[in-house]
Amino acid sequence: MIIDAHVHPIYFDTICGDDSVLKFRSEQFGIYKQSPYSYEEIIAEMNFGKIDRSILLPLDLTTQSGGSIVTNEEIKKIIDRHPDSFIGFASVDPYRKDALEVLENAFANLKLSGLKLNPSKQQFYPDDKLLWPIYEKCREYDKPIMFHAGLSWEPNALAKYANPIHYEQAAVEFPELRMCLAHFAWPWVREMMMLMIKYPNVYTDTSMLYMDSFNDFMERIFMKEMDPLTLERNFAKQVMFGSNTPRFRAFKLKKAIENLPFSEKVKANIFGGNALAFLGEGK
Amino acid sequence: MNKLVSISCMSEQAVQMINITEEVHRIVAESGITNGLVAVITAHTTTGITINEPLECVETDILQRLEKLVPDDDKYIHAHFLPSYGATSNNSPGHLKSMLLGNSCMFPIQESRMVCGSAQHIYLVECDGPQTRKVYIQMMGE
Incomplete structure (x- = not known):
């Protein structure tokens, strides 16, 4: 079971019926020049990358921006139609009453x-007790x-909120x-390892790639840093395989990780086993 | 008289030859244009339009040669995050293969039929798939 643990379904045509919603999503997510795509196209790309399931992530920005990039109900709608392909997460704006x-x-x-x-965007x-x-x-x-x-590429999303140091209290x-x-908390890779x-x-x-090619970036993070x-x-x-689709194409990132000299056992963990443990399956 | 039709093709591989000849024949036959020209033009910068013989061995040689000329794992300057997209495409090989293939082809129309040799088939060549692609069929004549 190969799982992509990090997918934003903002262009899934199942939830793209309203142009104003799509415009809001695109502006809030900070992604441009892409268009909605069909389930068949999504599955073609997953099949090509030999990815069995993807975790879909919404984001509730009610108090910050007056809407959601993707709502919980939209995630539910996708999951109900395609339960074998997708795993749906929820989101909530912590400032909502x-x-x-x-x-x-x-x-x-x-x-x-x-x-x-998303501490940066929300x-x-x-470590705020509000949470x-x-x-x-x-x-x-x-x-x-x-x-x-x-780093968050989204507009109005400051990295200071998302430094790994601020997660330690919750982890304790x-x-x-x-x-x-x-995103391996990039660029705070050492702090991420510390936690x-x-x-x-x-x-x-593994959903990080803000410079250079997939191969170069993965090589630098996992073999040099x-x-x-x-x-x-x-x-x-x-460590779970995650792509951050649609910012990065999943099969290209997957191939770059496959090229790294990890053992087959560790690759199996990265590409699926760790995601299953994270989801709590098989406990 | 001019007539423009677009067709949609979904690729399932990163690089793939999609034979669209029959569809272009049908569109020309239904266009109402008796004599003139038809142009087949891709709407993308990481696809190509090319004419060749529909033999599996020829298709294999074309794809292997493209890969040899433009290897996926070479060093490309376009391999970086694009702020104007908010995304990393890392698809220089697709752009370069597209450049080698060209973006269009043309055939005469005579007596309501597209005139081409028996070995001449029209391929949309996907160079950065899988994706859904658009191809324009522009017909001009009388």
């Missing part, structure tokens, strides 16, 4: 599989959290809560 009710509905009624939060620090009831709700339902971490106080700090070495409930993903065996020795169960 009804944040806990939104989250309760997402887990209890919409049956979504985890929570997406403008909160992950504690939300973390508690995730723990209650045994749902993982996919946090944005590190919620040791049963599985949390992914996405992972101490907190086994902290995961990351780390020693060639660093991931193999220390983080074999905490």
